[in-house]
Amino acid sequence: MSEQWKKTENPILEARGVSKFFGGLTALDAVDFQIWRGEVVALLGDNGAGKSTLIKCISGVYKPEQGEVIFSGRTITHQPPAAIRDQGIETIYQDLALAENLDVGANVFLGKEKKSRILGFIEVTDDDYMRKEAAKVLERLDIHIPSLKQKLVNLSGGQRQAVAIARAMYWNAQLVIMDEPTAALGVPEQRKVLSLIRSLKEQGIPVILISHTMQDVMAVADRMVIMRRGKVAANLMRAEANEELIVKHMVGTAEATF
Amino acid sequence: MATRTATAPQPTSARDSLLDFLTKSWAYLFLLAMVIFFSATGTGFFTVNNFSNILVTSTLVALMAIGQTYVVITSGIDLSIGWTVGLASVVSARTMRDLVNSGMDIAPAMIIGIIAALLVALIPGIINGLLIGRVRIPPFIATLGMFGIVRGAAFLLTDGQQVVGQLPDTLREVLRAIGSGSLVYFIPGQGIAWFARPEGLPPEVIRGVAPLLPYPVIITAVVVVIFAFILGRMQFGRHTYAIGGNEDAAIRAGINVKNHIVWIYVLSAFTAGIAGVLYLFRFTSGAPQAGEAALLQSVAAVVIGGTNLFGGEGKISGAVIGALIIGVLQTGLVILNVDAVWQFIVVGIVIIVAVLVNQAQAALERLKANV
Numbered sequence: 148m149s150e151q152w153k154k155t156e157n158p159i160l161e162a163r164g165v166s167k168f169f170g171g172l173t174a175l176d177a178v179d180f181q182i183w184r185g186e187v188v189a190l191l192g193d194n195g196a197g198k199s200t201l202i203k204c205i206s207g208v209y210k211p212e213q214g215e216v217i218f219s220g221r222t223i224t225h226q227p228p229a230a231i232r233d234q235g236i237e238t239i240y241q242d243l244a245l246a247e248n249l250d251v252g253a254n255v256f257l258g259k260e261k262k263s264r265i266l267g268f269i270e271v272t273d274d275d276y277m278r279k280e281a282a283k284v285l286e287r288l289d290i291h292i293p294s295l296k297q298k299l300v301n302l303s304g305g306q307r308q309a310v311a312i313a314r315a316m317y318w319n320a321q322l323v324i325m326d327e328p329t330a331a332l333g334v335p336e337q338r339k340v341l342s343l344i345r346s347l348k349e350q351g352i353p354v355i356l357i358s359h360t361m362q363d364v365m366a367v368a369d370r371m372v373i374m375r376r377g378k379v380a381a382n383l384m385r386a387e388a389n390e391e392l393i394v395k396h397m398v399g400t401a402e403a404t405f
Numbered sequence: 406m407a408t409r410t411a412t413a414p415q416p417t418s419a420r421d422s423l424l425d426f427l428t429k430s431w432a433y434l435f436l437l438a439m440v441i442f443f444s445a446t447g448t449g450f451f452t453v454n455n456f457s458n459i460l461v462t463s464t465l466v467a468l469m470a471i472g473q474t475y476v477v478i479t480s481g482i483d484l485s486i487g488w489t490v491g492l493a494s495v496v497s498a499r500t501m502r503d504l505v506n507s508g509m510d511i512a513p514a515m516i517i518g519i520i521a522a523l524l525v526a527l528i529p530g531i532i533n534g535l536l537i538g539r540v541r542i543p544p545f546i547a548t549l550g551m552f553g554i555v556r557g558a559a560f561l562l563t564d565g566q567q568v569v570g571q572l573p574d575t576l577r578e579v580l581r582a583i584g585s586g587s588l589v590y591f592i593p594g595q596g597i598a599w600f601a602r603p604e605g606l607p608p609e610v611i612r613g614v615a616p617l618l619p620y621p622v623i624i625t626a627v628v629v630v631i632f633a634f635i636l637g638r639m640q641f642g643r644h645t646y647a648i649g650g651n652e653d654a655a656i657r658a659g660i661n662v663k664n665h666i667v668w669i670y671v672l673s674a675f676t677a678g679i680a681g682v683l684y685l686f687r688f689t690s691g692a693p694q695a696g697e698a699a700l701l702q703s704v705a706a707v708v709i710g711g712t713n714l715f716g717g718e719g720k721i722s723g724a725v726i727g728a729l730i731i732g733v734l735q736t737g738l739v740i741l742n743v744d745a746v747w748q749f750i751v752v753g754i755v756i757i758v759a760v761l762v763n764q765a766q767a768a769l770e771r772l773k774a775n776v
Contacts, residue, residue: 228657229659242653243654244651244653244654244657244658245651245654246646246650246651246655246717247651247717248646248649248650248651248717248718249646249647249650253643253646257647257654257658257660258647258655258658258659258660259658259659260640260643262640269639270639270640271638271639272638272640272642272643298770301770301771301773
């Protein structure tokens with residue numbers, strides 16, 4: 148296997164020898180993982196290979212038993228999820244974590260509402276400001292939503308995905324982790340999400356992408372990290388990857404053929 | 406959910422916008438239609454006296470419905486507030502009575518009584534909030550438990566009696582002046598009078614004198630405006646909606662959901678407490694069962710007003726309209742001499758229709774956004 152994926156500069160995020168056990172089960176077995184600025188890395192593997200566990204160890208949902216996670220030169224291994232988010236690692240889960248009964252502006256600013264004062268002392272939410280700011284980010288992502296006063300429940304799946312990404316971008320995400328972002332979407336919407344990932348990359352924001360859809364992975368990923376039974380089975384650049392090879396690594400027959 | 410990226414604004418036909426208007430404002434229109442109907446058929450319905458009577462009667466349900474709206478938006482329910490109303494009325498009545506009997510002046514005794522009642526009313530709210538927000542007991546169960554506890558506590562304070570007895574006449578007089586008083590009185594053919602019922606008028610004029618701005622209505626209106634503002638314009642309100650819409654999202658967005666839920670139930674108990682104190686002023690007695698019947702009416706008012714029982718949607722104004730609809734229905738049916746039993750049936754039908762219309766409205770909104 149080639150080692151051309153390694154770069155000389157320091158990765159923005161690095162997991163070193165991360166292990167995670169659930170009872171007698173080894174979910175992660177001394178995993179090393181790196182991602183560099185502006186890179187889209189697909190995390191592949193069969194169910195139970197350890198993809199989600201690795202992501203959760205990075206985002207702070209799980210605490211690894213061994214190893215460390217280093218982000219921008221600082222160790223974040225045992226920090227709570229909120230602290231890790233505040234440092235710029237934004238995880239967009241499949242369920243998106245949006246309040247669908249609220250509009251785009253309210254969602255982008257959820258929990259960090261912009262406020263203005265009336266009568267000098269009463270703090271109210273500055274909805275116009277939040278909508279305008281949300282519109283700016285959506286513009287950067289080349290997403291058009293007919294009315295920003297529209298509740299999210301009335302938007303399409305792709306548009307909601309865009310709102311989740313816009314929120315991450317607005318709060319200066321340095322790294323975006325996306326868990327199956329296209330799983331619930333129709334084909335045109337899937338394309339839109341892939342182009343969103345590309346625009347994140349263009350803005351220098353690295354993306355870790357978990358996906359089962361090989362086409363998506365081949366379309367946007369610069370590199371593929373294939374996991375099997377809690378270990379990294381392979382690290383492939385897009386140029387050297389093809390579906391057949393990926394599947395072989397996933398099921399564990401690749402070593403035999405090389 | 407449609408899967409295409411809808412980008413162009415949708416042209417809405419005149420029929421669509423009419424339908425939209427009807428489903429969104431049907432509660433207002435329904436209220437108006439009922440007022441017109443009863444005015445046309447019921448003798449004595451279309452009078453200033455009767456309207457002001459309906460408003461005063463509706464304050465109890467409206468006040469409870471304010472807190473209940475917050476609770477329901479977070480996809481909870483508060484079954485205990487009926488008895489919290491009673492508890493507050495009993496505590497205020499007892500405190501005022503005992504203080505006045507021990508020689509205190511009426512005014513300070515009343516103020517202390519009001520504060521004591523509001524504080525005591527907060528206790529079930531705090532416990533509800535902690536059980537639901539922190540211990541994660543389902544709201545229905547926690548507040549059902551509190552329903553029994555508060556009921557028992559209220560009756561303990563009256564020694565098992567239906568009312569707090571023996572309020573001094575001097576106290577009752579002042580209570581009545583406020584609870585049954587009005588800022589402005591309407592005198593037919595003569596204009597208005599301020600603060601007190603005008604005296605020395607000929608008997609035929611006296612009968613027509615009607616309170617235009619009863620104090621209980623003013624107090625309720627102030628509470629309505631404050632809590633509608635908090636819900637609609639402030640961060641607390643925004644977070645309330647967010648929790649009802651997607652609690653997980655609210656947690657991940659860093660909202661302190663546990664604390665917020667505690668505040669919601671405290672708020673619910675607080676507006677019930679106000680309703681309880683107002684009950685004492687209106688009826689010059691404290692009664693454990695003061696809010697018993699009003700509990701389910703408050704839930705009905707919230708639902709009629711368009712608040713979604715699954716959470717995330719709702720407005721205070723809707724709850725107030727809902728309370729008024731119930732008030733108008735009851736008064737109107739009484740004036741029409743309809744058997745009181747029919748009130749239950751009619752209100753029941755209105756609740757079910759309300760939910761159907763609100764569902765239709767949500768479906769319509771989705772349709773419009775995706776077509």
